[in-house]
Amino acid sequence: MKELIFVSSVQNELAAERRAVAEFIRGHGLLGRFFDVFLFEELPATDRRVDDLYLEKVDRATIYLGLFGHEYGSEDAEGISPTEREFNRATRKGKRRLVFIQGNARETGHPKMQALIRKAESQLVRRRFDAIPDLTGGVFSSLIDYLEQSGALRQRPLPATACPGASVRDISSEKITWFLSTAHDQRQFPLQPTTQVMEALTHLNLLDDDRPTHAAVLLFGRNPQRFLPASELKCLHFHGAEVRKPIPSYQLFKGTLFDQVDQGIDFVLSKLARTVASRDQGPAAAVDYEIPQAAVAEAIVNAAVHRDYTSSAAIQVYVFSDRVEVWNPGELPYSLTTELLREQHPSIPRNPLLSEALYLAHYIEKAGTGTLDMIALCQASGLPEPDFEQRGNQFVVTLWRDWLTGAFLATLAVNERQKQALLHVKTAGRLTNAEYQRVTGSTKKTATRDLEDLIAQGVLQRVGTTGRGTHYVLARKRDRNGTKETSSTRRTQGDRKGTKET
Numbered sequence: 001m002k003e004l005i006f007v008s009s010v011q012n013e014l015a016a017e018r019r020a021v022a023e024f025i026r027g028h029g030l031l032g033r034f035f036d037v038f039l040f041e042e043l044p045a046t047d048r049r050v051d052d053l054y055l056e057k058v059d060r061a062t063i064y065l066g067l068f069g070h071e072y073g074s075e076d077a078e079g080i081s082p083t084e085r086e087f088n089r090a091t092r093k094g095k096r097r098l099v100f101i102q103g104n105a106r107e108t109g110h111p112k113m114q115a116l117i118r119k120a121e122s123q124l125v126r127r128r129f130d131a132i133p134d135l136t137g138g139v140f141s142s143l144i145d146y147l148e149q150s151g152a153l154r155q156r157p158l159p160a161t162a163c164p165g166a167s168v169r170d171i172s173s174e175k176i177t178w179f180l181s182t183a184h185d186q187r188q189f190p191l192q193p194t195t196q197v198m199e200a201l202t203h204l205n206l207l208d209d210d211r212p213t214h215a216a217v218l219l220f221g222r223n224p225q226r227f228l229p230a231s232e233l234k235c236l237h238f239h240g241a242e243v244r245k246p247i248p249s250y251q252l253f254k255g256t257l258f259d260q261v262d263q264g265i266d267f268v269l270s271k272l273a274r275t276v277a278s279r280d281q282g283p284a285a286a287v288d289y290e291i292p293q294a295a296v297a298e299a300i301v302n303a304a305v306h307r308d309y310t311s312s313a314a315i316q317v318y319v320f321s322d323r324v325e326v327w328n329p330g331e332l333p334y335s336l337t338t339e340l341l342r343e344q345h346p347s348i349p350r351n352p353l354l355s356e357a358l359y360l361a362h363y364i365e366k367a368g369t370g371t372l373d374m375i376a377l378c379q380a381s382g383l384p385e386p387d388f389e390q391r392g393n394q395f396v397v398t399l400w401r402d403w404l405t406g407a408f409l410a411t412l413a414v415n416e417r418q419k420q421a422l423l424h425v426k427t428a429g430r431l432t433n434a435e436y437q438r439v440t441g442s443t444k445k446t447a448t449r450d451l452e453d454l455i456a457q458g459v460l461q462r463v464g465t466t467g468r469g470t471h472y473v474l475a476r477k478r479d480r481n482g483t484k485e486t487s488s489t490r491r492t493q494g495d496r497k498g499t500k501e502t
Helices: 015-027 050-060 082-092 111-121 132-150 173-187 197-203 214-220 257-271 293-306 352-360 370-380 406-410 416-428 433-440 444-456 487-501
Strands: 003-008 035-038 063-068 096-102 126-129 233-237 249-253 274-276 287-289 315-319 323-329 387-391 394-400 460-463 471-474
Touching: 003 015, 003 050, 003 082, 015 035, 015 063, 015 132, 050 082, 063 082, 063 111, 063 132, 082 096, 082 111, 096 111, 096 132, 111 126, 126 132, 132 352, 173 197, 173 214, 173 352, 214 257, 214 352, 233 257, 249 257, 257 293, 257 315, 257 352, 293 315, 293 323, 293 352, 293 370, 293 394, 370 394, 416 433, 416 444, 416 471, 433 444, 444 460, 444 471
Parallel strands: 003 035, 003 063, 063 096, 096 126, 233 315
Antiparallel strands: 233 249, 274 287, 315 323, 323 394, 387 394, 460 471
16 A cells, blocks of 8 residues: 655645646656655545645655745634644654755745744754755655665665765766856855765765765766766767668767766767858857757757666667667656657656756756657757657657758659648648648649659658548658658557557
8 A cells, every 4th residue: 555645835836846746756666656645736625624634634644745935824823824734743643754945945935934944954854945856856865765764665776876886086076066066057056166075965865874876976976887887878870771880980978977968969969960150140150950959968868867777788879861869778657658758747757866966957957848848849940750769678769850851852853832741741740631732722633643642752651541540741761671661650669669568
């Protein structure tokens, strides 16, 4: 039976944080096995007294999770808010209490909230958070500690465990200084760049019994691959659309995750076509790449954050003539599918400690939006949507290059109607016969003939055979087996694999 976590806060002030914590715990492959979450706003309407009901839930819960912001909340006849009532009840009942303080609420919050924070600080260790990623990272660390102490979890996730043989001497003070300076400038992180290594690691939850964790080594190690040989990034470039030897360019990047991400992004961008704007607007000319730089960065950063570090496989990046593929050892969380990645979804990082550090260093923007950002960036550049696939125990992101260029169209026997339709399908991702008629102003008979001609020339692929679901998508280059493959068929196969694996 799952243990209940009671989330306590001023509901309106921290509504997004409450939802994020609940979604994170319920959707996490490990935490979701042990815990359920109570949110008062999810209760159906009832004729019971509200104050009696929420205190009863505190009694039933195993863990009290308090989110203390700037507001104190409504007060009862005794001048006490529900949040403080819940904290007091959890204290009297001997519940495990986890308290997270938002920003500088201790100094600038409502006077009664400041007093409540001081009361909590006098009784237990509290943590501070500025945004949802570091909140969920702190919750993850606290709940893992609880599971270990209660005996429910005999082995912690690898990044959260002490790295055998590593000591604080294996952590680079220069990398810590760079990180703290960046996090302070980008995210207003409270620690100063002059903070000592042990204090910084303690604040970031990167110590296990005063020893650096695997996450600490991955983020700030002098030589991370000494302890985690597979924690590297392999980048390969091919002139065609298939894996063929000899490989024109092959780079193996080691170092910290920050080093690998930076080097991997640079490798991919060096292989893409780019345009440089004029210097009319200033001395620094803007550079545009055929695949948006931010989309490339998002794909590689996500791989570093979400990969399975117990795997002996490395992250692999393939640059082909028509696409860029990022292969990440690991599987999607049980609650996510490849199709859900195209909708608003909760952030469920496999490695929250790594995710928090990359967020603080501004390598990650917002929780749960990475795949949506990639989609939007590619669409804005007139590119097909990225593909997200689970291929066995590897999660693969494919960013498509613009192979349907004006120069390529000039080699085809296409008329103006067909060119107009191809420009439409590039941005929309698909095209029906009826849409062809609307876009080009042609009859159904003409549209059918034009579409069949584009199929014969290998530019379009028909999806479906009859009925309203029939549509056309851009044909991809030949796959590994030598058969034509489209983004839709690849996506469907990936979903089936993902469903089978999970």
